[in-house]
Amino acid sequence: MAMDGAVPLPLYRDFLAQAYHHVRHTCRLLALAAARTDDDDYRAALFDYITEEQGHEQWILDDIDAAGGDAAQVAASVPGQACRAMLAYVYDAIERVSPYALLGMVHVLEGMSTLLASRAADALQRAYRSEGTSGFRYLTSHGALDKEHVAFFEQLVDGLCAPEALPVIADTANMVYRLYGDIFRDLSRGLDSVQGGACHAA
Structure with missing residues (x-):
């Protein structure tokens, strides 16, 4: 949907x-994982990652403003149920199982983000006829930046993590997917509800 620019601006x-x-x-x-690990190399890598993040x-609040939203309202709001979960x-x-769960x-x-962010940003910019990166800094920056973060992940898993960390990483990844x-x-259901209401009203 995002790849063909078919995402409504409110969505x-x-x-x-x-x-x-x-x-x-x-x-x-990242800080919690760094505080909980006994692996000095892992902790150092996490601190580097914190600096980058x-x-x-x-950036996201700036994009919301540029897209016609209310950044202050978003900053003061409560996350959706799925995000909270x-x-x-x-x-x-991280706290109860392993600091490697972060990975x-x-x-x-x-x-x-590496797979989708840049492509989605290009399609949405065309659909909204937006010039430059106003409203899309988060997506455009992460499409490129996260390639470095994927390399960070691979380096840690291949060279720093204890073998017993791998099942924890895999299990956490499956849950986070x-x-x-x-x-x-949840966003899709919200869109369906709005569109359904509009059709009913018509």
Whole structure:
């Protein structure tokens, strides 16, 4: 849907709102994993990652404003149920299971972004007839930036992680695929509800 530019602008803003809520927790999750690990190399890599991720939630708020939304309202809002469930799961997995669980989330979110973000941004810019990257900084920047983060993930898994961490990473990734997908399913249901109401009103 996003690849052919068929996403209504209000739905794009709703997507950005949920992205804001999970992205603003990224550095907190990284810091939690760093505090819980005994692996010095892993901790150092997480600190480097924190430096790269700082401020990305502000990019999203700027995009929301540029797309005609209310960034202040989004910043003061509560995440959707699916977003809350995903965040709660990852926090719990890092705290209760293993600090390596964080890498399961990294694999899903950064991998999906690498595959889809730049292509989706191009299609949406054409559909909305937007010039430049106004309203699309989060998507356009992450399409390229997350290629580096995927390499970060591969380096950690191949060279730094203890073998016993791999099942934890895989299990967390499987859960986050499902929970992240629920965010989009919730957005889709919201769109169907709006469109259904419009058809009924007509």
